[in-house]
Amino acid sequence: MANIQFPQDFVWGTATASYQIEGAYQEDGRGLSIWDTFSHTPGNVFNGDTGDVACDSYHRYEEDIALLKRLGVKAYRFSIAWPRIYPQGTGELNEKGLDYYRRVVDALLAAGIEPCVTLYHWDLPQALQDKGGWANRDAIAAFTNYAETVFKAFDGKIKQWITFNETWCVSFLSNYIGAHAPGNRDLQLAVTIAHNCMVAHGEAVKKFRALGIQGEIGTTHNLYWFEPYTTKPEDVAAARRNRAYNNEWFMEPTFKGTYPPFMVDWFRAKGAEVPIEPGDMETIAQPIDFIGVNFYSGGFGRYKKDEGLFDCEEVQVGFDKTFMDWNVYPDGLYKVLSWVKEEYGDVPIYITENGACYDDELTADNRVHDARRADYYKKHFIQCHRLIESGVPLKGYFAWSLLDNFEWAEGYRKRFGIVYTNYETLERHPKDSYYFIQQVIKDNGFEA
Numbered sequence: 175m176a177n178i179q180f181p182q183d184f185v186w187g188t189a190t191a192s193y194q195i196e197g198a199y200q201e202d203g204r205g206l207s208i209w210d211t212f213s214h215t216p217g218n219v220f221n222g223d224t225g226d227v228a229c230d231s232y233h234r235y236e237e238d239i240a241l242l243k244r245l246g247v248k249a250y251r252f253s254i255a256w257p258r259i260y261p262q263g264t265g266e267l268n269e270k271g272l273d274y275y276r277r278v279v280d281a282l283l284a285a286g287i288e289p290c291v292t293l294y295h296w297d298l299p300q301a302l303q304d305k306g307g308w309a310n311r312d313a314i315a316a317f318t319n320y321a322e323t324v325f326k327a328f329d330g331k332i333k334q335w336i337t338f339n340e341t342w343c344v345s346f347l348s349n350y351i352g353a354h355a356p357g358n359r360d361l362q363l364a365v366t367i368a369h370n371c372m373v374a375h376g377e378a379v380k381k382f383r384a385l386g387i388q389g390e391i392g393t394t395h396n397l398y399w400f401e402p403y404t405t406k407p408e409d410v411a412a413a414r415r416n417r418a419y420n421n422e423w424f425m426e427p428t429f430k431g432t433y434p435p436f437m438v439d440w441f442r443a444k445g446a447e448v449p450i451e452p453g454d455m456e457t458i459a460q461p462i463d464f465i466g467v468n469f470y471s472g473g474f475g476r477y478k479k480d481e482g483l484f485d486c487e488e489v490q491v492g493f494d495k496t497f498m499d500w501n502v503y504p505d506g507l508y509k510v511l512s513w514v515k516e517e518y519g520d521v522p523i524y525i526t527e528n529g530a531c532y533d534d535e536l537t538a539d540n541r542v543h544d545a546r547r548a549d550y551y552k553k554h555f556i557q558c559h560r561l562i563e564s565g566v567p568l569k570g571y572f573a574w575s576l577l578d579n580f581e582w583a584e585g586y587r588k589r590f591g592i593v594y595t596n597y598e599t600l601e602r603h604p605k606d607s608y609y610f611i612q613q614v615i616k617d618n619g620f621e622a
C-alpha cells in the first residue's frame with residue numbers, strides 16, 4: 175500500500191497547447207497567429223524552429239489520446255487555436271476549425287477522458303495583432319465573441335474551461351522582456367496588455383454565466399515562489415516586488431478587484447500607468463470556479479539598486495537546476511499554494527502545469543531513462559499530498575507536458591514531455607517518467 179495516498183476524486187492529467195503540438199499551420203482554413211509570424215522571423219526562435227509541423231497532433235491526435243488512455247489520466251488539458259475558429263480573429267467562422275476540435279473532444283470522451291480547454295494559450299490571430307493586438311481594447315470583444323462560439327459549440331462536452339494561460343507571459347514576457355511573440359519591449363504596453371487580457375478574461379466569464387454553459391470556468395496564472403535572502407527590509411521589499419510581478423499583479427485583480435498599490439506606485443515611477451476604465455475591475459473580479467496555477471520554480475532575492483525592473487537580484491543558494499536553468503524547488507510549490515489559500519481563500523486550485531526539462535537521450539530500443547524528471551515529479555507530488563493534508567483545496571494536477579513539443583523561443587531543443595517526440599519520424603516514445611506517473615495514477619499514490 176502506498177504511504178502517499180491521494181483523494182479518490184483527485185484529477186490526474188497532462189497538458190499541452192495548440193501552437194506547441196498541432197502543426198498543420200495552414201490546414202483547413204487556419205489563419206496565421208502571432209507565433210507563426212514570430213517564429214518565421216529569423217533570430218526569434220532557436221535554430222529557426224517553427225510550429226509549422228510541431229508534433230503534427232492535428233493529424234495524430236488519436237495516437238496522443240491512446241497515450242493518455244494508457245497513462246490512465248482522468249483529464250487532458252489542451253488549448254483551442256483561435257486562428258482555426260476565426261482566421262481573422264473575428265468575422266467569418268471557420269467550421270473546419272471547429273470540426274477538428276469536435277473530433278478531438280469526441281475521441282477524448284469516447285476514451286473516458288475529460289477535456290479541460292484553454293481558450294487562449296498565446297496564439298493570437300495575426301489579423302488582430304495588425305490592429306494593435308491586446309493593446310487595443312477591441313480585442314476584448316473579439317475574444318468574448320470567440321469564447322461564446324466555442325462555449326456554445328461544446329456546451330455539455332467540455333466542462334472545464336480556462337480563459338487565459340499565463341497573462342504574465344502574454345503581457346510582460348512578450349511585450350516588456352520581448353522573448354515571446356510579438357516581441358515588444360515596452361513597459362507601458364505590457365501593463366496595458368495585462369490589464370486588457372484580464373478584462374477579456376472577466377468578459378468571457380460573464381458570457382459563460384449568461385449563456386448558462388455547463389461546467390466550470392477559471393483562469394491560469396504562472397505563480398513563482400520568491401523569498402528574501404535575508405530579513406533586511408530592503409531585501410524583503412525587493413523580493414516582494416519580484417514575486418508580485420508574477421503573482422499579486424494578477425491574483426489581486428482576479429480575486430479582490432484591485433491592483434497592489436505598492437506595485438502601481440512602482441510601475442508609475444517607471445512611467446507605466448494602468449489604463450483602468452469604469453467597470454473594468456468589477457469585470458476582472460468576476461467570481462470563478464477554480465484557479466489554475468502553473469508552477470515550475472522559485473528562488474531567493476535581495477536588493478540591488480538598478481538591477482532589473484525591481485532593484486532585485488536573484489541569489490543562487492545551491493538548488494539543483496533543470497535544463498532550463500530553473501531551480502528545482504518543490505517546497506516552493508507548497509509555499510505558493512499555501513499562500514494562495516491564505517491570501518485568496520478556499521478557491522479550488524488545479525495545478526494546470528508542472529514539469530521539468532532535461533536533455534533526454536533516446537536509446538537504441540526507443541527508451542528514455544529520464545530519472546531526473548521522474549524524481550522532479552515525485553518530489554512535487556509529495557508537496558501536492560502535503561498541501562491536501564494541510565487543507566489546501568488542491569483538486570487536480572496536470573503534468574507539463576504529455577509530449578515533447580515546440581518550446582517557444584527555445585524551439586525543439588528543450589524537452590518537457592513524459593513522452594519523447596522524434597521530430598524526424600513524429601513517432602512518440604513514452605519515457606520512464608511516463609511509466610512512473612502511470613503507476614502513481616493506477617495506485618492513486620506511491621511510496622515516498
Ligand SMILES: OC[C@@H]1[C@@H](O)[C@H](O)[C@@H](O)c2[nH]c(CCc3ccccc3)c[n+]21
Pocket residue numbers: 191194339340343396468470527574581582590
Ligand atoms: O516552459 C514550459 C511551459 C511552456 O511550454 C507552456 O506553454 C507555458 O504555459 C509555460 N509557462 C511556464 C512558466 C512561465 C514561463 C514560460 C516560458 C518561459 C519562462 C517562464 C512554463 N511553461
